[in-house]
Amino acid sequence: MTNDRPLVHVRTPTYRRPDALRRCLESLQAQSWADWVCDVYDDDPDASASAVVEQLGDPRITYNQNRPQRFASLNIDRCFTRENPRDADFFCVAEDDNFLLPRFMEDNIRLSCEHGVEIVFRNQLIEWKSGTEQANIDGRGVLERKFVEGLYQPDLFRLAMIASIGVSNGGLFWSRHAVSDFEIGVPCSATLQEYMRTFIMSEPIYVALDPQAVWAFNGEGTTRDLGFRTNKISELRLKKSVGRLQRKAWSMAPKADRARFLSHEAFTFPVKKRARGLVKSHIRLNVGRALSVRQIARLAMRGGLIRLFGRVEPALNQFIRTRVG
Numbered sequence: 644m645t646n647d648r649p650l651v652h653v654r655t656p657t658y659r660r661p662d663a664l665r666r667c668l669e670s671l672q673a674q675s676w677a678d679w680v681c682d683v684y685d686d687d688p689d690a691s692a693s694a695v696v697e698q699l700g701d702p703r704i705t706y707n708q709n710r711p712q713r714f715a716s717l718n719i720d721r722c723f724t725r726e727n728p729r730d731a732d733f734f735c736v737a738e739d740d741n742f743l744l745p746r747f748m749e750d751n752i753r754l755s756c757e758h759g760v761e762i763v764f765r766n767q768l769i770e771w772k773s774g775t776e777q778a779n780i781d782g783r784g785v786l787e788r789k790f791v792e793g794l795y796q797p798d799l800f801r802l803a804m805i806a807s808i809g810v811s812n813g814g815l816f817w818s819r820h821a822v823s824d825f826e827i828g829v830p831c832s833a834t835l836q837e838y839m840r841t842f843i844m845s846e847p848i849y850v851a852l853d854p855q856a857v858w859a860f861n862g863e864g865t866t867r868d869l870g871f872r873t874n875k876i877s878e879l880r881l882k883k884s885v886g887r888l889q890r891k892a893w894s895m896a897p898k899a900d901r902a903r904f905l906s907h908e909a910f911t912f913p914v915k916k917r918a919r920g921l922v923k924s925h926i927r928l929n930v931g932r933a934l935s936v937r938q939i940a941r942l943a944m945r946g947g948l949i950r951l952f953g954r955v956e957p958a959l960n961q962f963i964r965t966r967v968g
Contacts, residue, residue: 822845
């Protein structure tokens, strides 16, 4: 940290959602921590987000139009760059359809200082049917169903990928001193990027269960993978790539953590979900009584078909070699 009032740099990717963007940016203005700046990266060739930024009239918010157009996955990924033109101390990404609760920045900075970590992973509430008249926010965060609160070593944290996606973009809060480089830098979907960010965690991370952000679950209405192929072939490619990351993360984990993964107290995933991840990824078929023989056979066959007919993303193996050896 460079001063007593560290500066937070928020990066906000956006594409043709002016109402959602306004809500997102207003949530920054409502923060209890006033020392922040925000760069909005608009991927709309018509520059539709410029009017929203201009109407807010907040000098802390800077409008940027992407030229050429990046499309969503690259636009999001660039928001995780190590570049620091604002000379900020902390960073986070607030996608346009998500928003922050008032103590997001203040509490994350406090936890970073109290626990001596450079990365905080913050719990998020879920907004169902986001962008519709039926939108509603779940009162329970997503992380209670995955983690317990506390400090995680990276090798253990990566094992979350066996049962789920691991980190989500909007929950990450990191400092300028973080060793982990969260910009993926290779072509892939935004979904795979989150698995890859979990995989490349290189230092202790503090998981904070008090939800201080809101993640929009908008199903087919999302544009986060716009510009990237979405069909059966790309779905198979995603699943095979995830399986490759899962098996590598498993091999990197301490033997003791692997031995008790199904009952490990650091995770709150249901035992069946942990077991399904192990079997489908072909990491381990012996999961005790967590699954029936029929369930094991079905999941193993499904995983086998993915490995047989799927293809990993072309740059994934090189990515793994360059990031972890």
